[in-house]
Amino acid sequence: MAELKLVGARKSFGPVDVLHGIDLEVKNGEFVVFVGPSGCGKSTLLRVIAGLETVSDGDIFIDGTRVTDVPASDRGLAMVFQSYALYPHMSVRKNMAFALENMGLKPAEIEARVSRAGTMLRLTDYLERKPKALSGGQRQRVAIGRAIVRDPKIFLFDEPLSNLDAELRVATRKELAALHAELGGTMIYVTHDQVEAMTLADRIVVLRAGRIEQIGSPLTLYNSPSNVFVAGFIGSPRMNLLPAKVRSDDGVLRLMLGESELALDRPVSGLKAGAALTLGARPEHIAIVSDGGDLNLSIDLVEQLGGETFVYASTPGLPQITLRQDGQTRLKRGDTVAIRFAPGQLHLFDEAGTALASPSA
Numbered sequence: 001m002a003e004l005k006l007v008g009a010r011k012s013f014g015p016v017d018v019l020h021g022i023d024l025e026v027k028n029g030e031f032v033v034f035v036g037p038s039g040c041g042k043s044t045l046l047r048v049i050a051g052l053e054t055v056s057d058g059d060i061f062i063d064g065t066r067v068t069d070v071p072a073s074d075r076g077l078a079m080v081f082q083s084y085a086l087y088p089h090m091s092v093r094k095n096m097a098f099a100l101e102n103m104g105l106k107p108a109e110i111e112a113r114v115s116r117a118g119t120m121l122r123l124t125d126y127l128e129r130k131p132k133a134l135s136g137g138q139r140q141r142v143a144i145g146r147a148i149v150r151d152p153k154i155f156l157f158d159e160p161l162s163n164l165d166a167e168l169r170v171a172t173r174k175e176l177a178a179l180h181a182e183l184g185g186t187m188i189y190v191t192h193d194q195v196e197a198m199t200l201a202d203r204i205v206v207l208r209a210g211r212i213e214q215i216g217s218p219l220t221l222y223n224s225p226s227n228v229f230v231a232g233f234i235g236s237p238r239m240n241l242l243p244a245k246v247r248s249d250d251g252v253l254r255l256m257l258g259e260s261e262l263a264l265d266r267p268v269s270g271l272k273a274g275a276a277l278t279l280g281a282r283p284e285h286i287a288i289v290s291d292g293g294d295l296n297l298s299i300d301l302v303e304q305l306g307g308e309t310f311v312y313a314s315t316p317g318l319p320q321i322t323l324r325q326d327g328q329t330r331l332k333r334g335d336t337v338a339i340r341f342a343p344g345q346l347h348l349f350d351e352a353g354t355a356l357a358s359p360s361a
Contacts, residue, residue, distance in 0.1 A: 280347030293338025
């Protein structure tokens with residue numbers, strides 16, 4: 001396995017700049033996930049690392065060796081795509097062995113690698129089947145096995161679970177986590193799925209418009225987002241981001257939130273009366289109370305999921321607010337409720353969207 005380093009990596013397609021000077025280090029054995037909205041450059045970045053796209057500027061290093069101009073076939077990496085891309089006329093065994101045969105490995109070595117991957121991925125009973133006789137999850141495991149047998153320096157995954165149904169996604173995601181624990185390999189994974197990113201990653205790289213917004217562990221990004229974009233992107237449902245104005249800051253920060261005043265025992269230096277802020281609150285950090293609430297809301301929608309409930313509610317002058325409740329509720333559309341924000345669990349962002357304070361600050 002290997003370390004990866006990108007220094008000032010840029011990629012342009014004609015006049016269009018897709019990656020803007022990416023600096024990134026991935027440690028040996030680390031599981032790093034790229035997330036971001038569609039078109040942010042995460043798949044392009046993965047293809048640049050793989051050598052399927054050439055950088056317009058900057059350098060790429062694997063284990064300290066510059067590979068910027070090295071062809072994809074010589075970088076020692078293995079990529080698993082969104083599409084299984086299996087050979088339909090070949091058996092599972094042959095699909096996994098094919099690349100090894102082209103590399104000139106001896107039959108005994110090929111058989112040992114295929115058998116090991118088959119056991120690891122619970123495909124031993126399916127090695128003689130053709131892809132058409134497999135389920136979607138089994139086909140994706142074959143595609144992953146085809147990468148494993150090559151014994152790559154780094155595994156690259158480009159949204160490998162997006163073609164699976166919900167139940168298979170969960171099962172295959174757990175298998176990937178177990179596979180990483182067993183192999184200890186360096187893995188880079190592209191997804192737009194919040195749950196995949198939070199559960200699989202050692203570190204998450206959040207991208208927007210070809211730039212890195214923040215890098216950190218899943219809980220670091222969840223608890224201490226560096227800006228409004230990361231705060232709104234990491235977490236499902238997303239963080240509530242509410243426009244506010246400073247009323248006063250004399251040891252107690254007082255904000256105008258819609259038509260209500262909210263007092264926070266969290267002075268932030270340099271704030272002046274009238275300054276525009278964004279207040280961030282996770283859905284689980286807003287409680288419904290019988291009295292003494294910070295805001296009164298009218299319920300728009302209630303989603304009962306059994307073990308938890310999501311409530312969507314509104315008040316004049318603010319965007320719709322999402323609340324997460326444990327268990328089940330009798331609340332319904334049209335009800336009026338009072339809410340209270342959890343002390344010490346709120347985020348503040350300045351007018352430019354940069355974090356001023358977070359619960360861990």
